[in-house]
Amino acid sequence: MSSRSAGRGEGRPTLEAVAALAGVGRGTVSRVVNGAAGVSPRARTAVEQAIAELGYVPNRAARSLATSRADAVALIIPETETRLASEPFFASIIRGVASELSETELQLLLILVSTERERRRLAGFLDGRRVDGVLMVSVHADDPVAELVESTGLPTVLGGRRSELEPLSYVNSDNLGGAWSAVRHLLGLGRRRVATITGPLDMEASCVRIEGYRRALEEAGVAVEPGLIAHGDFSEESGERAMAELLVREPTLDAVFCASDLMAAGAMRALRRVGRRIPTDVAVVGFDDSPLARHTEPPMTTVRQPSEEMGRAMARLLLEEIAAPGRSHRQIILSTDLVVRESA
Amino acid sequence: MSSRSAGRGEGRPTLEAVAALAGVGRGTVSRVVNGAAGVSPRARTAVEQAIAELGYVPNRAARSLATSRADAVALIIPETETRLASEPFFASIIRGVASELSETELQLLLILVSTERERRRLAGFLDGRRVDGVLMVSVHADDPVAELVESTGLPTVLGGRRSELEPLSYVNSDNLGGAWSAVRHLLGLGRRRVATITGPLDMEASCVRIEGYRRALEEAGVAVEPGLIAHGDFSEESGERAMAELLVREPTLDAVFCASDLMAAGAMRALRRVGRRIPTDVAVVGFDDSPLARHTEPPMTTVRQPSEEMGRAMARLLLEEIAAPGRSHRQIILSTDLVVRESA
DNA sequence: ACGTCGAATGGGAGCGCTCCCAACTTTCGA
DNA sequence: TCGAAAGTTGGGAGCGCTCCCATTCGACGT
Structure with missing residues (x-):
């Protein structure tokens, strides 16, 4: 069934070959193939x-x-080795994008950029206009990769934004609401000395999650203490380290909201090491609802963000942008929700 | 003059433009760009x-x-929604492939095939010869996708093989040795009623892991009892279910070797539910050394397979195959090793 | 001095497709 | 009945690149 059997000695059949066999001109075949109007039923059938x-x-x-046109879009993931593998977030994004794209004729090019050399390669790639649009996740505030992409003028959609005045289209999850509800939950449990372990401060999502933490505290009339805020980089090690610091600085804390599940897992490990019980002594909430959240001991309460849907929305937005390049940029915010398990 | 591009916007420069500016012919520029020999230093510099x-x-x-030529290769992942996200194995493969490819001019096309519609789309895609080669992971015994790919005659490298007489090139990890050493370890711990939870039987890796289990047992003079073998599909739920079955069927078992970390996590959950202590009552070993293995309670002893290296090797093999299409197919086996933590 | 040979070079001939326009056919109103 | 409008159709002109061949040029041998 694959074209091999039909070979007329020549290679793969061309438009011209089809035209010849159907007894029509090239133009007509092209019209049929592309579903263009203005072809008689008779000719269409023959073709x-x-x-x-x-x-x-x-x-x-x-x-x-x-x-x-390239009939392809690129998904750029500017991250170091480990994050791609350890955070299922990326895999979900990929799935979402791929599934949305499978409805179209567009191909998905995956581009991982971690080294300087890869960045330069990306520059040439984009200049070669080999894609019709770009998707990019995990953007840092003044990410050179993001600027590179922006400078090409290609239709672009980000997963997460770089700042409040992000000029490009983006899909974001409701980081503010997610963090807020996590901390609300902790307060509702009667905790009053709620700490937080933040993500890298050059990512807007991290800052917004801190803001959500702040607001929930303020609304409950609980003072925000700088000593209760520690910083990490989303990785497990950083969470462990930050928790250890917090424990030294604020021994009386009774809860911690972590900006990622990975950090929460690290924090739990640090707590366990010093013998604090979870959640009895210290309640822990994570962010992402990654698979590992169900495997920690105890299972982790966390904020679910719909990452696959995020990928899907990104793809959809990009398609629109490619179709109507002029139009102003758009943004989509997806809601998050709290998944209560046993760690808080 | 073409009204579209050459008008005022003056699109991107072409070979011809470069030739004109350098005062040479198209051929010379082409030679320089492609690093071909036979260009005078003088002309080369000008170009x-x-x-x-x-x-x-x-x-x-x-x-x-x-x-x-397409200057692109496809990485095909024929899996259902969840596995991609839950198994970091895939993410690692992707990373390995991408990093190896970044040394070349080849682009990486990611193709996720889960629905029937997507499979048909893939067929057209491959027939369109839009890639120079294909990488495919997670191949089942008579996977229609694999057959589809094979029938195109494109250079192909598999991650894992379909059977012992796999005709295509492949990269595999030492499943036999891995399973063997896991069970050896269990036996070395004094366990004598060692169960196993297998992967889907239509995947060669699953069967080979069973074989490794068998051999280790036989070598130790321990009888292989059918009742101690339960089947899963690599997913956590299946592991939980299988463990529950085993517990009913063979209440006296004292160890279990699971063909994936995910299943091991499920098994641990099932054990915990009925109050069996790990590893005191039942020792558990997984396979993969995925990130979650470090987060289970207790941390999981598991067989590490070098998945990123696997991706890298696949890409390398494919490049060779593309370069020398005639040559016979090759295979690479990567060794595994046991990571001993606390579950066994 | 002249012929010879290899290195360097320019450019024609496509690769398979879309775009577009001229040409042809049919239909319909006056 | 005739011309105009509408509906179809074929195919020329590229898109930007590589391949390959004919040509040019300089260096060398005799």
Whole structure:
């Protein structure tokens, strides 16, 4: 069934071959293939038959050359080795994007950028206009990669924004509400000395989660103490380290809200090491609802963010942007919700 | 003059533009760009200067059309929603492949195939010869996707093989040795009623791991009892279910070797539910050494397989195969090792 | 001095497709 | 009945690149 059987000695069948077999001109075949109007039913049938018989599949490169579209989009993940593997967040994004794209003719190019060399390669790549649009996740405040992408003028959609005045389109989850509800929950449990372990401060999501933490505290009339805020970088080690610091600085804390599940897992480990019981002594809440949250001991209470849906929304937004390049940029905020397990 | 591009906006510079500026012919520029021999130093310098001045980047589509190479490879992951996200194995493979590919000019196309529709789309895609080669992981015994790929005749490298007489090139980890050493370890601990929870039987890796289990037992003079073998599908739920079954069927078991960390996590949950202590009552060993293995309670003893290296090796093999299409297929086996933590 | 040979070079001929327009056919109103 | 409008159709002109061949040029041998 694959075109091999139909081979007329030559290589793969071309438009021209189909035209010849169907007894029509190239133009007509092209119109049929692209679903354009203005083809008589008679001609259309003949062409469709010829296509089936020959097993014709249009040549992407030729089409690309003629239309100067690439029929592909790039998903750029600018992260170091470990994060991609350890955070299922990325895998979910990929899945969402891929599933949305599978409805279209667009191909998904995956580009991981971690080294300086890879960044330079990316520059050449984008300049070569080999994609019609770009998706990018995990953007830091003044990420050179993001600036590179922005400077190309290609339709772009970010997962997460760089700041409140992000000029590009983006899809974000409700970090403020998520953090807020996590801390509300902790307060509702009667905890009053609630600490937080933040993500890297050059990421807007981290800052907004801190803000959510602040607001929940303030609304409850609990003072925000700088000593209760420690910083991490989303990794497990950083969470462990931050928790250890907090424990020294504020021995009386009774809860901690962590900006990622990974950090929460690290924090739990630090707590366990010094013999604090979870949640009896210290309640712990994470952020992401990654698979590991169900495997910690005790299972982790965490803020779920719909990462696959995020990927899907990003793809959808990008498609719109590619279709109507002029239009102003848009943003989508997806809601989060608290998954209560046993750690808080 | 073409009204579209050459008008005022003056699109990206072409080979011809570079040639004009450098005062040479198209052929010479092409030679320089492709690093071909037979260009005088003088001409080469002039061309390089012109390229820099114009910021010329070759058009991939045009090159593709002329050479009928795609300069891209596809990584196909035929899996259902959840596995991609829950198993860091895939993320590691992706990273390995991407990092190896970043040394080349090849692009990485990611193709997730889970629905029937996506499979059909893949068929057209491959027939369109839009990639120079294919990488595929997680292949089941008579996976229609694998057969589809094989039938295209494209250079292909599998991650894992379909059977012992796999005709395609593949990279595999030493499943036999891994399983063997896991069970050895259990036996060395004095356990004598060692159960196993297998992966899906239509995957060769599962069968080989069972074989490793068998051999270790036989070598130690311990009888292999069918009742101690339960089947799962690599997922956590299946592990939990299988463990529950085993517990009913063989209440006296004192150890279990699981063919994946995820299943081991499920098994641990099942054990905990019925109050069996780990490892005191039942020792548990997993397979993969995924990040979650460090977060279970207690931390899991497991067989590490070098998944990123696996991705890298796959890419390397594919490059060779693309370069020398005629040559016979090759295989690479990567060794595994046991990571002893606290569950066994 | 002249012929010879290899290195360097320019440019024609496509690769397979889309775009677009001229040409042809059919239909319909006057 | 005739012309105009509408509906179809074929195919030329590229898109930007590589491949390859004919040509040019300089260096060398005799």
